[in-house]
Amino acid sequence: MPRELRRFVTAPGPRGEQLARDGEDVTILPQYERHPRELGASIAAAVRLVRRDRPQIVVSTGAGSAALYCAVARAAGAKLVFGETMARVTGPSASGRVTARLAHANLVQWPEMGSVYPRARVCRPLLLEDVGAPLAGDAAGTLVVVGTHTAPFDRLVSIAAAAARAGVLPAPIVAQVGPSRVPFPEAETHEFLAPEAMAAAIARSQVIVSHGGAGSLSAALRTGHRPIVLGRTRRHGEHFDDHQEQLMGKLAESGLVVALDDRLGPEHVEAALAPLPRPEASPLPSMHDALASALDELGLARL
Template structure:
């Protein structure tokens, strides 16, 4: 496995990532590249495309109504594009629309032995003090069940009532999600998907650009989309007992869809590009 250098849009990181991409393309000589286009991967796709590779771009399920920054670039160079929400067909007119990975396996019953509350703010580098403070206030008001485990990232909000972690290893986070009774989360697609797969209806506050919590408002858009389908409980500026009661209702049964799964659509695209002949 090769890990590309981290790219957070700094000029120095840009050139480091480009140089790493050139080295990898020269070494591996890829004929087909499949990517979500995020960060350094978008730069790798550009270098591979220039070297003759065919590129397949799958926009992240976190994008509901607008493109990601890297998607604006990667989709233009791609031989095929895949999106995961019908609204995105107008953003990428050439794209094939698939069922969102986020909705796969939704509806499993909540385990009988779950207990307590888990707060998840994700791995974004900006603090999410609003969500940490809202959750701490709800705990002090007796709204959220104990024990409390809080993954708070770089936040400095005081939360002595909780077992606080800056970050949790993926396997530890997965176990914590499965064991919690109530999940309070940012609007990250990965966190919400993990919660839904384990039978939770997470209580969600999406990060907002206006508060300096993210580059844009895609988490707000995803939160609204899932709230409209009764799959999450959307927050604004407080967390009350009514939010917890709503979160503990059984999830709705998944709606039937004629759209292909992302896996099936990707397999068809790769077959059309000649993967079987490589």
């Protein structure tokens, strides 16, 4: 779709900032983290934006503020294509339960999700595209990543810090720790890293210790890493639900990640440094092809 005909609507954060730097037309909606006082502002902003732009087609993962925008745009007559995030393996996202019902077409990225959204087209996971590139020959040190979720991930920071003190993780160590206040003197710590800095840190690191976020895992796999992963959980107050554990388990079954529990030992680092397996060939369509097909069926492929 030509750049002049598209707009990105998203919540505040580094992804929207990167899109704007890339020259895209980006509108930031008020942050909506499921708190009632944020609901009115997000709905009002979505209504203003839809009235201004009159979108014909909305393609979205439907998360947070975007879910509200999707509902308003659908009510105004827009065609809606919903793509469930690749982080969802066995159950729907909270926003997906609503957005999928409103959508004219639904796309999912794991076979198990075909029974969750019966009308959905099952696609190859974006996360597995381009997996298997060799690790850079000059890669060195360790990168620890907790992601951009607003809740601290003290469990992962504590486990990584203990492994660093025991000499398990190769130095130098760079750690993106979010709002955590767990001491980690062995590492160069950052609350957050800009997308360019994160991409560079991933590419140059030998070992990656990560939360179970799909974006972080995808970036690691594309650069030849087998990340050591601890998923955020609801029971520890680290996320809304346990989808990161589900994704971690799915990828561990295929040998693409090293799953952690409560400690990080030399055996985890050894496993992380073994070459990645190539994903098995899949007869399923890519997300790109499935989206193009959905748009064509809706009469919107030439927009």
